[in-house]
Amino acid sequence: MPQQRPETATGIHGWGVYIPRFRIKMEDIAREWGWSDSQWKALAMIEKAIAGPDEDSTTMGLEAAANAMKRAGVDPGDVGAVFFGTESKPYAVKPSATIIAEALGVTPVTMASDLEFACRAASEGLRASLGLVASGMVKYAIIIGSDTAQANPGDVLEFTASSGAAAYVVGPSPGSAAVFEGSYSYVTDTPDFWRREGTPYPRHGEGFTGEPAYFAHIIGAARGLMNTLGLKPSDFKYAVFHQPNGRFPLKVGEMLGFKPEQLKAGIVTPLIGNTYNASALIGLARILDNAAPGDRILVAPFGSGAGSDAYSIIVTDAVEEKRNKAPKVDELVSKKIMINYSTYAKFRHMIRVVRE
Amino acid sequence: MAGFSAPAVWRGRTHRYRLVAGKCTSCGKLHYPPSYSCPYCGSRSMVEAELPRVGRLMSYSVVYSVPFDSKSRAPVILGLVDLGVARVISEITDASPEDVSVGMQVEAVFRRIAEDGGTGLIVYGIKFRPVKGA
Numbered sequence: 289m290p291q292q293r294p295e296t297a298t299g300i301h302g303w304g305v306y307i308p309r310f311r312i313k314m315e316d317i318a319r320e321w322g323w324s325d326s327q328w329k330a331l332a333m334i335e336k337a338i339a340g341p342d343e344d345s346t347t348m349g350l351e352a353a354a355n356a357m358k359r360a361g362v363d364p365g366d367v368g369a370v371f372f373g374t375e376s377k378p379y380a381v382k383p384s385a386t387i388i389a390e391a392l393g394v395t396p397v398t399m400a401s402d403l404e405f406a407c408r409a410a411s412e413g414l415r416a417s418l419g420l421v422a423s424g425m426v427k428y429a430i431i432i433g434s435d436t437a438q439a440n441p442g443d444v445l446e447f448t449a450s451s452g453a454a455a456y457v458v459g460p461s462p463g464s465a466a467v468f469e470g471s472y473s474y475v476t477d478t479p480d481f482w483r484r485e486g487t488p489y490p491r492h493g494e495g496f497t498g499e500p501a502y503f504a505h506i507i508g509a510a511r512g513l514m515n516t517l518g519l520k521p522s523d524f525k526y527a528v529f530h531q532p533n534g535r536f537p538l539k540v541g542e543m544l545g546f547k548p549e550q551l552k553a554g555i556v557t558p559l560i561g562n563t564y565n566a567s568a569l570i571g572l573a574r575i576l577d578n579a580a581p582g583d584r585i586l587v588a589p590f591g592s593g594a595g596s597d598a599y600s601i602i603v604t605d606a607v608e609e610k611r612n613k614a615p616k617v618d619e620l621v622s623k624k625i626m627i628n629y630s631t632y633a634k635f636r637h638m639i640r641v642v643r644e
Numbered sequence: 645m646a647g648f649s650a651p652a653v654w655r656g657r658t659h660r661y662r663l664v665a666g667k668c669t670s671c672g673k674l675h676y677p678p679s680y681s682c683p684y685c686g687s688r689s690m691v692e693a694e695l696p697r698v699g700r701l702m703s704y705s706v707v708y709s710v711p712f713d714s715k716s717r718a719p720v721i722l723g724l725v726d727l728g729v730a731r732v733i734s735e736i737t738d739a740s741p742e743d744v745s746v747g748m749q750v751e752a753v754f755r756r757i758a759e760d761g762g763t764g765l766i767v768y769g770i771k772f773r774p775v776k777g778a
Contacts, residue, residue, distance in 0.1 A: 309738055323752040341716040342737055350754045378766055387768060391661035391754060491679065625738070634716050643712050643761075 289576045293517040295471050297422045299464025300601070302457035302610065303573045304355025305558055306348045306434075310338040312632045314447055316488060321442040332534025336561025338627065339436045339451035340361055341635045344373045346384040349434035350391050352453035352566070355614035356370060356430065357466070360457035364393040367457075368426025369417060370400040373410025375483070375490075376436045377402060381566055390434065399426070406481060407530060407564040408591020409433070410454075410635060415471055417458045428459040433565030433589075440489035448533050450561025455570035465607040466576065467587070470517045474508035475595030479482040479583045483593070492592075499593045502532065509598035517600055521545040524600075525583040528554030528571035530565050530590035532562050537571075546575050554587075555576065559621050565589075572601075574617035579603045648760040653767055658692070660769030663752055667693040669762050674730040697752040698775065699727040706741045713759055725750055725772050738773040749775040 314328035322534040334638055357364070371384040385400035394400075397411075399420075403409040410433030417429035435454035439445035461467045480501035483490035491500075500588060506516050506529055515518060521527070527546045529537040534557050554571035558562075561568060568589040574583055581603055588598040633639050659677050666678030670687035676695060681688045704723040712718055721736040721744055733750050736744055737755055750772040758767045 340738060340755075342735075342771065343758075344756060344766075345754060354754075387661075389658060391768075392664065588659060627668050637716070641712075 295422060295468035297457055298418045299467040300456055300462040300576070301428065301459045301464050302358065302360025303576050304357070304359060305509055305570050305571070305573045305620055306354045306355065306453045307337050307567070307617075308339045308343055308348065308451050308578065309561075309623055309625045310340055310627050310635065311624045312338060312627055312629065312634070316629045317446055321446075323444075324612060326341045327444065330535070331447055332558050333447050333561070334558045336448065336450035337452055337563070337623075338632050338635055343451070344375045345434040345436055345453070346378050346387050348436070348451065348453035349374070349384060349392070349432040349455065350388045351494070352434065353388055353392060353430055353432050353534070356360070356455040356457045358415035358614040359610040360428070360459070360539045361613070362428050362457060362459065362608055364615035367392070367394045367430055368398055369420055369429035370394055370398060371429065371431045372402045373405070373408075373413050373418065373433045374402065374435050375406055375409070375564060376438060378453040378518035378540045379495050390533070392430070394430070397398045405595060406593050407435075407527065407567060408589050408595050408597065410565040410569060411597045412587035414456065414599075416475060418468055418471060421458055421460060428457055431456045431458065433569045435564035435566060437562060437564045438483075438489050438638070441633070443489070445490070445492065448557070448562040450563055452534040452560055452563030453568045454563075454566040454573055456569065463606060464549045464604060465610045466601045466603045469584070470513055471568060471597060471600055472509050472513035472516060473595065473597045473600045474505050474512060476505070478505075478592075479590045480594055488619060494644070496570050497532070497592065497593060498536070501592060502530070502536055502590055503540055503543065505594050505596040506530065506588050506590050506598075507544060510544050510586060513598035515598060519552070523548060524577070524586045526550055526553055526575045528575060528588040529588050530568045530596070531555060531557035532558030532567070534558035540635070542589035552599060554619065556617060570617060576603070577611055577616040577618070579607060581605045581607060648758075648765045648767065650765060653765050656769075660757070661699060661754065661766070663695045663732075663769070663770045664692045665695050666690045672743050676732050695730055695732070696727045699725045699732075699750060699772070700752050701736070701737050701744060701746060701772075703746060704705065704736060712776045723750070723772060724733055735771045736773065737771040743774060751775050
């Protein structure tokens with residue numbers, strides 16, 4: 289079934305990223321909980337980014353969206369949809385999308401909603417936006433992936449669960465920095481990672497998060513996309529995947545037939561951690577920061593539960609004049625303030641303070 | 645800090661979210677946060693105007709004794725920021741006292757300003773952070 293047709297009329301007009309400045313080293317986490325250094329080294333991790341005490345997924349999402357709007361240069365009144373993908377909502381009930389839409393000046397005539405599908409919610413918003421834009425229902429849509437990822441203290445997940453945001457402004461293909469060539473979604477009911485209502489930290493199926501979840505779904509989406517479009521790995525300059533750690537995206541790329549040089553430009557997790565809904569989208573942003581017109585990119589976010597979307601994107605000439613209008617990923621990665629475990633625990637509300 | 649008024653939080657959202665000042669159509673001066681009358685000439689003829697988002701720190705205070713909901717950010721730095729056309733009093737975030745100095749360049753960022761305990765409203769708005777953070 290051809291799934292790519294409507295997307296050919298759509299493109300990325302702006303991309304934006306936000307990475308909080310605070311960082312903790314893997315050694316500090318390992319020392320605190322008695323882990324062997326081999327544990328985090330096997331994940332190919334170095335540091336992770338941590339939201340400050342006055343930050344949350346909404347504040348980070350807005351900063352990424354504002355950066356995307358700087359590159360897009362579109363009138364906020366022309367934005368007809370704001371989709372916010374997160375699994376760390378500040379409110380259980382009350383949308384972050386409306387706060388962000390209000391701050392961007394997009395309200396009141398717009399769609400706005402928060403989406404949930406573990407780390408893939410923003411990508412679902414992106415796919416929906418392609419249809420909305422291609423059909424002419426909306427002119428521009430803003431898609432935001434933002435998370436202050438939670439991990440039970442002492443859980444192996446704590447090495448990677450981090451904070452960050454990415455946003456994209458999607459609109460008609462003329463004038464865009466990159467045109468969508470096709471997209472393909474692949475979802476099943478797979479219980480690899482979950483968080484029950486009212487509980488603070490997620491649980492996961494340990495090894496079960498890999499083969500039947502991450503690898504099966506990304507491979508399903510990426511192979512489906514390439515088969516539909518008649519493309520092979522060598523037709524792409526870059527490929528970027530969801531990055532739960534520094535190792536998985538290289539492995540899934542290799543399983544699909546990509547070479548390391550196609551994969552490395554989009555891998556950011558070793559330096560900032562897994563930013564969940566922003567993970568693959570920050571990787572894509574880093575590629576757009578450096579890509580040349582004509583480059584073809586495969587991007588495949590993944591979310592537990594489980595599902596993946598694969599997109600083929602072709603960079604246009606407009607990428608050159610847009611890339612310097614907002615901070616690049618490498619600039620955001622390099623602006624950092626190192627903190628220790630106790631400050632990290634305080635910032636992420638892991639210390640219980642009783643009101644007297 | 646309990647019992648935030650939802651209408652009050654709602655009324656202030658535009659100036660807090662977008663750094664919107666009041667501009668007096670009589671004397672032309674801007675002030676923040678906007679009020680119903682001009683603090684300079686008393687005119688009640690006002691329009692809204694978005695302020696520049698980058699300015700200089702004119703002065704600051706370091707507050708060590710803070711309300712309960714600000715404890716994770718203590719000590720809190722309160723700054724007077726000169727934006728050229730107006731001056732703004734704001735928290736300086738992403739910085740320790742040793743990171744700030746009079747005259748340093750600061751930029752507006754969107755942050756949590758206050759929260760009504762664990763179940764009430766979260767108030768968002770503008771703070772300022774050093775332009776060169778690390």
